[in-house]
Amino acid sequence: MDRETFLATSLLLLAVVVSAIAMWSDTLRVNSVVETGELNVVFSGYVVVEGDEYGKPWVADCAVELREVEDEDLDNPSGDNDLELSITVSNAYPGYSCTVYFRVRNTGIVPVVGPFYELPDVPEGLKVAFEPRLAQLHPGDEVEYSIYLEVLQEAEQGATYRDLLEKLD
Amino acid sequence: MWSDTLKINATIETGEVKVKFSTFECVEEPEAEGKDVGSCTVVGEIFDGEEMPVKLKVTVSNAYPSYHVIVYFTVDNVRSIPVKLFSYEFVGVDAEALDVWLVIPEDTQIDPGYSSPYELHIHVKQDAAENSTYTFELELTFAQWNEVT
Numbered sequence: 001m002d003r004e005t006f007l008a009t010s011l012l013l014l015a016v017v018v019s020a021i022a023m024w025s026d027t028l029r030v031n032s033v034v035e036t037g038e039l040n041v042v043f044s045g046y047v048v049v050e051g052d053e054y055g056k057p058w059v060a061d062c063a064v065e066l067r068e069v070e071d072e073d074l075d076n077p078s079g080d081n082d083l084e085l086s087i088t089v090s091n092a093y094p095g096y097s098c099t100v101y102f103r104v105r106n107t108g109i110v111p112v113v114g115p116f117y118e119l120p121d122v123p124e125g126l127k128v129a130f131e132p133r134l135a136q137l138h139p140g141d142e143v144e145y146s147i148y149l150e151v152l153q154e155a156e157q158g159a160t161y162r163d164l165l166e167k168l169d
Numbered sequence: 170m171w172s173d174t175l176k177i178n179a180t181i182e183t184g185e186v187k188v189k190f191s192t193f194e195c196v197e198e199p200e201a202e203g204k205d206v207g208s209c210t211v212v213g214e215i216f217d218g219e220e221m222p223v224k225l226k227v228t229v230s231n232a233y234p235s236y237h238v239i240v241y242f243t244v245d246n247v248r249s250i251p252v253k254l255f256s257y258e259f260v261g262v263d264a265e266a267l268d269v270w271l272v273i274p275e276d277t278q279i280d281p282g283y284s285s286p287y288e289l290h291i292h293v294k295q296d297a298a299e300n301s302t303y304t305f306e307l308e309l310t311f312a313q314w315n316e317v318t
Contacts, residue, residue, distance in 0.1 A: 039171045039173055040173050041173050041175060042175070043175060054314065054315035056314070056315075059184070059249075059250065059251060060184065069176070069178045070176070072174045072175070072176045073173065073174050076172060076173075076174060078170075078171040078172060078173065079172060079173040082173070082174070082175055082176075084175075084176045084177065084178045085175070085176070085177045085178070086177075086178045086179075086180075087177065087178065087179040087180070088179075088180045088181075088182070089181040090182045091182065091183075091184035091249045091250070092181055092182065093183065093184050093186075093250045093313050094313060094315075094316065095313070095315045095316060108173075110171070112173075115175075126181060128179075147177060147179070149179065149181060151181065151183060156183060157183055157184070157185040157186060158183060159182070159183045160180065160181070160182045161180065161181040161182075161183075162180050163178075163180075164178075164179035164180070164181065
């Protein structure tokens with residue numbers, strides 16, 4: 001076999017082998033994107049109902065506002081800094097009481113369960129009642145709680161009782 | 170787990186009950202035949218830390234049977250809580266020698282910044298001894314208005 005014939009035969013064989021390897025194929029890929037939801041609750045409103053004021057509603061006052069006091073979620077990467085429900089009772093006297101009815105709304109897109117709360121020791125002379133029912137709150141849902149404050153005879157005159165804080169998770 | 174925290178910040182400021190004597194004076198009932206025999210003075214005897222009189226001293230001198238003096242005084246509410254007269258008590262009155270009584274307002278309630286007038290009557294009886302000294306005390310207790318019926 002001369003040289004030309006050998007080259008032609010080799011090229012022919014190579015073409016056959018290449019065509020056999022280049023078989024049909026199709027590729028599938030999985031492209032994963034995970035979007036997380038958001039968990040968020042806020043105070044969405046409140047109503048103040050004062051107890052018996054003994055004919056003199058101007059003596060004591062129970063004022064409530066939503067305002068920034070501190071970042072309550074400083075160590076909580078999943079929380080945000082919400083406004084606090086700030087209650088200030090002024091010129092109170094034994095027998096005075098007020099109830100603050102407040103609402104919490106789930107403004108996120110993940111259902112939440114709560115509240116899990118801490119109630120600090122209540123000083124002598126005051127009564128604080130907060131016994132919320134554990135509930136599941138779906139996105140957009142709202143639930144109402146109440147906190148009751150009463151000044152007892154043991155309360156000191158001219159005193160300021162601060163940091164009666166409730167923490168709700 | 171994921172969580173979001175809400176806080177309730179509650180502050181309770183209590184008020185205060187405090188009263189003091191403000192004006193006080195002795196007024197004698199007219200003495201027989203226009204004479205000025207007996208006499209009466211009233212001064213603040215004890216003052217609190219804010220220099221407010223909380224005890225009065227009434228001195229009746231050279232008194233005689235049928236001598237009658239009225240001590241007019243007012244009580245001021247100098248703090249933030251309304252008060253009412255809760256009780257009053259005479260201590261150490263010699264009933265043989267003296268008739269003493271207190272005239273109180275029909276409504277003893279005093280709102281902050283307001284006053285109420287009182288009258289202490291002292292009448293010397295016929296059985297009073299000569300050259301004697303009679304002492305007694307009157308104590309008035311005021312309390313927050315909503316606890317006094």
